[in-house]
Amino acid sequence: xxxxxxxxxxxxxxxxxxxxxxxxxxxxxxxxxxxxxxxxxxxxxxxxxxxxxxxxxxxxxxxxxxxxxxxxxxxxxxxxxxxxxxxxxxxxxxxxxxxxxxxxxxxxxxxxxxxxxxxxxxxxxxxxxxxxxxxxxxxxxxxxxxxxxxxxxxxxxxxxxxxxxxxxxxxxxxxxxxxxxxxxxxxxxxxxxxxxxxxxxxxxxxxxxxxxxxxxxxxxxxxxxxxxxxxxxxxxxxxxxxxxxxxxxxxxxxxxxxxxxxxxxxxxxxxxxxxxxxxxxxxxxxxxxxxxxxxxxxxxxxxxxxxxx
Amino acid sequence: xxxxxxxxxxxxxxxxxxxxxxxxxxxxxxxxxxxxxxxxxxxxxxxxxxxxxxxxxxxxxxxxxxxxxxxxxxxxxxxxxxxxxxxxxxxxxxxxxxxxxxxxxxxxxxxxxxxxxxxxxxxxxxxxxxxxxxxxxxxxxxxxxxxxxxxxxxxxxxxxxxxxxxxxxxxxxxxxxxxxxxxxxxxxxxxxxxxxxxxxxxxxxxxxxxxxxxxxxxxxxxxxxxxxxxxxxxxxxxxxxxxxxxxxxxxxxxxxxxxxxxxxxxxxxxxxxxxxxxxxxxxxxxxxxxxxxxxxxxxxxxxxxxxxx
Numbered sequence: 001x002x003x004x005x006x007x008x009x010x011x012x013x014x015x016x017x018x019x020x021x022x023x024x025x026x027x028x029x030x031x032x033x034x035x036x037x038x039x040x041x042x043x044x045x046x047x048x049x050x051x052x053x054x055x056x057x058x059x060x061x062x063x064x065x066x067x068x069x070x071x072x073x074x075x076x077x078x079x080x081x082x083x084x085x086x087x088x089x090x091x092x093x094x095x096x097x098x099x100x101x102x103x104x105x106x107x108x109x110x111x112x113x114x115x116x117x118x119x120x121x122x123x124x125x126x127x128x129x130x131x132x133x134x135x136x137x138x139x140x141x142x143x144x145x146x147x148x149x150x151x152x153x154x155x156x157x158x159x160x161x162x163x164x165x166x167x168x169x170x171x172x173x174x175x176x177x178x179x180x181x182x183x184x185x186x187x188x189x190x191x192x193x194x195x196x197x198x199x200x201x202x203x204x205x206x207x208x209x210x211x212x213x214x215x216x217x218x219x220x221x222x223x224x225x226x227x228x229x230x231x232x233x234x235x236x237x238x239x240x241x242x243x244x245x246x247x248x249x250x251x252x253x254x255x256x257x258x259x260x261x262x263x264x265x266x267x268x269x270x271x272x273x274x275x276x277x278x279x280x281x282x283x284x285x286x287x288x289x290x291x292x293x294x295x296x297x298x299x300x301x302x303x304x305x306x307x308x309x
Numbered sequence: 310x311x312x313x314x315x316x317x318x319x320x321x322x323x324x325x326x327x328x329x330x331x332x333x334x335x336x337x338x339x340x341x342x343x344x345x346x347x348x349x350x351x352x353x354x355x356x357x358x359x360x361x362x363x364x365x366x367x368x369x370x371x372x373x374x375x376x377x378x379x380x381x382x383x384x385x386x387x388x389x390x391x392x393x394x395x396x397x398x399x400x401x402x403x404x405x406x407x408x409x410x411x412x413x414x415x416x417x418x419x420x421x422x423x424x425x426x427x428x429x430x431x432x433x434x435x436x437x438x439x440x441x442x443x444x445x446x447x448x449x450x451x452x453x454x455x456x457x458x459x460x461x462x463x464x465x466x467x468x469x470x471x472x473x474x475x476x477x478x479x480x481x482x483x484x485x486x487x488x489x490x491x492x493x494x495x496x497x498x499x500x501x502x503x504x505x506x507x508x509x510x511x512x513x514x515x516x517x518x519x520x521x522x523x524x525x526x527x528x529x530x531x532x533x534x535x536x537x538x539x540x541x542x543x544x545x546x547x548x549x550x551x552x553x554x555x556x557x558x559x560x561x562x563x564x565x566x567x568x569x570x571x572x573x574x575x576x577x578x579x580x581x582x583x584x585x586x587x588x589x590x591x592x593x594x595x596x597x598x599x600x601x602x603x604x605x606x607x608x609x610x611x612x613x614x615x616x617x618x
Contacts, residue, residue: 058511091439102418105411114579115424121571123563123580130400131407155464253433262430270423271432 003290004034006045007065010181015044023290042293044286047071053078061085061293063286066277067092067144069303070197070224084303085289087282092145096275100148100220103246104190106166107218108134112268131156140194140223141167141174148194160184185212193223202249207232216243221254222274225251237266248274311336312599313343315361316374317352324353327592332599351602353595365391370394370602372595375586376401376453378612379506379533384400393612394598396591402456405584409529412555413499416527417443421577427518440465444496449503449532450476450483454457458501469493494521502532525552531583546575557583
C-alpha cells in the first residue's frame with residue numbers, strides 16, 4: 001500500500017513534501033527508487049517513460065498531474081482495470097484563458113512588429129484591429145476550451161467552438177461532427193486548438209484544415225504537438241495563407257535546437273507554459289482522490305478510456 | 310465662413326473628403342493653402358506648428374481631432390474667446406483599454422523574454438503571474454482613464470486610480486490630491502499614466518514618484534512625453550527599482566534615431582499608437598460641432614481652458 005511519484009523532469013520532492021503534509025502515515029516513494037514494486041498501488045505521474053509502469057504489478061490508480069492523460073495512455077501498456085484520473089483545476093483553465101488572451105491581443109496590437117521596429121529604430125504606425133471585429137474559432141470545448149470560449153465571448157470577441165457534442169455557452173456558436181467542421185472554420189481570424197489528443201484528433205491541424213480557413217488566419221496550438229502536421233504548417237505559412245502561428249506544444253519537448261520552427265519568421269514559440277499545474281491547487285485533488293481510493297469511493301475526474309479524456 | 314484643416318503629418322485629404330460628404334456647400338481648405346485667411350472661422354486640427362493659427366484673425370472654434378488639446382494650447386497664443394473642443398470617442402477609450410490590456414498581459418506572460426529565448430533557441434519555462442494577483446495603478450481617471458480602470462477591475466485586476474476629484478467606479482479605489490499620492494503609489498505592479506498634460510502634471514513621472522513605487526513596478530506612459538523626466542526613468546531602470554517601461558509617447562515625436570530609449574533593454578517603444586482617432590467616428594462629432602457652431606448652439610466636448618482638459 002504505497003504511493004509512487006513518477007515525475008522525472010520536474011520536482012518530485014516538492015510533490016512528496018506536499019503530499020506528506022496531509023498523508024503523514026502513507027509510504028510515498030519517488031521513481032525510480034522503489035523498495036518493493038509490489039506494494040505500489042497509487043501512482044501520481046507526469047510523462048512516464050515507455051512502459052515504465054509495467055514494473056508495478058499492483059497499480060490500481062494512476063493520477064495524472066495535469067489536465068491530460070495522453071502522456072500515460074500512449075506510452076504505457078496498461079491493464080484495463082486500472083483507473084486513470086486527471087487534474088481539473090480552475091486555475092489551469094483560467095491560466096490558459098489569460099495566456100490565450102495575451103497571444104491574441106499581442107497579434108491585434110502588432111506587438112512582434114513593434115519589437116522588430118524598435119530593433120532598427122523605426123518609427124512607423126501600424127493599423128491595429130479591435131476585439132469587437134475579431135473572430136476566434138476554438139477546437140475543443142471541454143473544461144478548458146469551454147471556459148476559454150466563454151471568456152473570449154464575454155470580452156466581446158466573436159466566438160465559435162467545435163467539439164464532440166453540442167455545447168450551450170453564452171454567445172458561443174457551437175459546431176459538432178465532421179459535417180459541421182468546414183462551416184466552423186469559415187470566418188476565423190484565429191484558430192485555437194484545445195482538443196484532447198485521441199486517434200480522431202491526431203494530425204487534425206493539417207493542410208486540408210488550413211486550406212478551409214480564410215486567408216490570414218493565425219494559428220495557436222496549445223493542445224498537443226501531435227495535433228499538428230508540421231510540414232503542412234510550414235507550407236501554409238510560406239504561401240501566406242496563414243499569417244502566423246504561436247506554438248506552445250511540440251511532438252518532441254524540449255524542441256530540439258535544430259528544429260526549423262525556431263528560426264521561422266512567422267512562428268512564435270513558447271516552451272509549453274500556457275498553463276502550468278499549480279502544485280498547491282493540484283495536490284489537494286490528488287489527496288482527495290487517494291482518500292477516496294482507500295475508502296473504496298468513486299474517484300474525482302476519472303477518465304473515460306474509450307473517449308480518451 | 311470656412312473650415313480650415315491643419316493636419317500636416319497625417320492625411321488631411323481624407324478628412325476633407327469625409328467632411329465634404331455631409332457639408333457639401335461649405336468651403337473647406339487644407340493648411341497652408343488658404344485663399345483668404347480672414348474667412349477661416351472653424352479650424353479642425355492636430356499638432357499645429359508654433360503659432361500657425363495666429364495668421365487667421367477670425368477663428369471662433371478650434372476642434373482638436375483627438376482627445377487632448379495640449380498640442381494646441383501649448384503651441385498657440387490664442388485669443389481667449391476662442392472655443393476649443395476635443396473628440397470624445399468611445400472607440401478611443403476602448404482602443405486604449407485594449408492596448409493597455411495587451412501590454413499588461415504581455416508582461417505577466419513574459420512575452421518579451423520568450424521572444425529573446427526563441428532568438429537563441431532556448432527552451433526555458435518562466436513563472437507567470439495571474440490577473441487576480443496583479444495590482445494596477447492608474448494616473449488619471451477622466452473619460453479614458455475611467456473607462457480603462459473600470460475594464461481592468463471587471464476582468465479581476467486590483468485597480469487604483471488617482472485624479473483631480475474623487476471618482477465612483479466599481480471596484481476601483483479612488484485617490485485624489487497630493488496628500489493621497491503616496492498611498493496611491495504603494496502596492497503597484499503597474500503604473501499607467503493617462504493624465505492630461507497641464508502645468509501641474511508636467512514631469513510628474515520623476516524620481517520622487519518612482520522611489521515611492523514598490524520595487525519591480527512596470528511603467529506604462531500613454532499620456533504625454535512631457536509627463537516623464539527621461540533621465541529619472543533611465544536611472545530607476547538601471548538600478549532595477551523599476552522592472553521595465555513601455556513608452557508610447559515622447560517629448561519629441563517621432564523619437565529621434567539616436568535617442569537612448571531605442572536600445573535600452575528594459576524599454577519597449579511603440580510609435581504613439583495606443584489609441585488612434587478613427588476618422589469615421591470622429592468626423593461625425595466634428596460635423597455635429599460645426600453645425601452647432603453655425604446655429605449658435607453650445608458645442609459638444611468643449612474644453613475648460615483653466616483646467617486644461
